Amino acid sequence: MKKPASLLGNKNKFLILGCGYSGSFFAKTVRKFGCSVLTSSRSICSDPNSFVFDSENYMVPDENTFDGVTHILSCIPPDKNGKDPVLRSLKNKLKSLPLEWVGYLSTTGVYGDTKGAWVSEIDEPNPFQRRSHKRLNCEKEWIESGLPVQIFRLPGIYGPGRSTFEAIKNKKIRVIYKKNQIFSRIHVADITNAIIYLLQNKNSLKFYQVINIADDEPCSQIEVIQYCYNLLGLTMPKPILFKDAQEELSPIAKSFWMENRRVSNKLLCETLGYKLIYKNYKIGLKNCYLKS
Numbered sequence: 001m002k003k004p005a006s007l008l009g010n011k012n013k014f015l016i017l018g019c020g021y022s023g024s025f026f027a028k029t030v031r032k033f034g035c036s037v038l039t040s041s042r043s044i045c046s047d048p049n050s051f052v053f054d055s056e057n058y059m060v061p062d063e064n065t066f067d068g069v070t071h072i073l074s075c076i077p078p079d080k081n082g083k084d085p086v087l088r089s090l091k092n093k094l095k096s097l098p099l100e101w102v103g104y105l106s107t108t109g110v111y112g113d114t115k116g117a118w119v120s121e122i123d124e125p126n127p128f129q130r131r132s133h134k135r136l137n138c139e140k141e142w143i144e145s146g147l148p149v150q151i152f153r154l155p156g157i158y159g160p161g162r163s164t165f166e167a168i169k170n171k172k173i174r175v176i177y178k179k180n181q182i183f184s185r186i187h188v189a190d191i192t193n194a195i196i197y198l199l200q201n202k203n204s205l206k207f208y209q210v211i212n213i214a215d216d217e218p219c220s221q222i223e224v225i226q227y228c229y230n231l232l233g234l235t236m237p238k239p240i241l242f243k244d245a246q247e248e249l250s251p252i253a254k255s256f257w258m259e260n261r262r263v264s265n266k267l268l269c270e271t272l273g274y275k276l277i278y279k280n281y282k283i284g285l286k287n288c289y290l291k292s
């Protein structure tokens with residue numbers, strides 16, 4: 001990505017709340033733009049740019065952490081009661097800051113099951129899973145907070161270190177076939193770059209509060225697994241029918257198969273003009289393969 005002419009630079013200070021897989025990728029990338037970045041984790045670590053935040057154990061950052069903060073990205077899922085952990089612990093603090101922007105990573109699970117049809121931001125959310133009801137509740141909390149929040153709805157996140165290759169390597173792969181079942185996905189680099197693109201072009205683009213970040217080609221899981229086996233030069237195990245496999249699946253794994261939708265990225269990629277780095281799983285998985 002080209003260095004921006006303005007808007008992101010050393011005057012900006014980001015707090016990344018919940019610096020897991022996506023948060024770390026984002027932190028690493030915005031640092032390259034000269035921004036200062038502090039990241040949270042639930043346990044103490046030796047990184048001087050990391051601070052402890054654990055809403056369950058009432059561990060909140062000290063006052064100094066918030067000095068000069070201009071941007072916040074929350075990557076923390078809902079708590080067990082369906083409340084947003086950040087707003088529960090830090091809403092008043094965040095509201096007292098002169099924030100330019102707050103990003104919240106949500107999920108496309110809020111759309112529920114569309115039986116394989118395309119779904120976009122103008123469609124009313126229709127959550128099916130309990131966790132998706134909780135997520136929609138958190139989205140509402142963020143919108144009602146009055147903070148300058150932008151919500152990013154994400155499908156399955158993959159990237160280096162977290163892809164089908166790891167599942168194959170760790171022998172955790174299950175090749176399951178369910179007729180007409182489709183999944184949407186997004187490479188972690190596109191989450192980061194899409195958000196940076198929107199921030200860089202904030203002054204010229206219309207503001208949308210809810211944006212899907214998904215790739216161009218939702219497809220079956222078998223296609224993805226087959227592609228990985230081909231790249232590895234290995235033979236894919238024979239697929240098991242979903243009806244035969246479901247007994248052995250964990251409740252969470254099984255729940256992913258209960259919803260079937262194609263997530264549209266037209267708002268992001270056509271209306272707002274973001275160009276995906278990894279338009280489909282093939283390009284994205286080649287990147288994972290080369291980095292593994």
Ligand SMILES: NC(=O)c1ccc[n+]([C@@H]2O[C@H](COP(=O)([O-])OP(=O)(O)OC[C@H]3O[C@@H](n4cnc5c(N)ncnc54)[C@H](OP(=O)(O)O)[C@@H]3O)[C@@H](O)[C@H]2O)c1
Pocket residue numbers: 017018019020021022023040041042043053054055056075076077078079085105106107108154155156157158
């Ligand atoms: N994974 C997917 O395929 C997927 C798909 C769609 C949406 N999402 C959502 O997108 C967001 C980012 O996903 P990800 O996979 O990058 O997340 P991740 O790697 O699981 O990271 C989540 C972060 O949240 C922190 N956290 C969790 N509960 C917390 C609490 N009560 N208080 C403080 N911190 C807490 C974790 O802290 P520690 O670092 O201490 O563990 C971790 O840093 C999440 O909200 C996730 O649910 C994920």
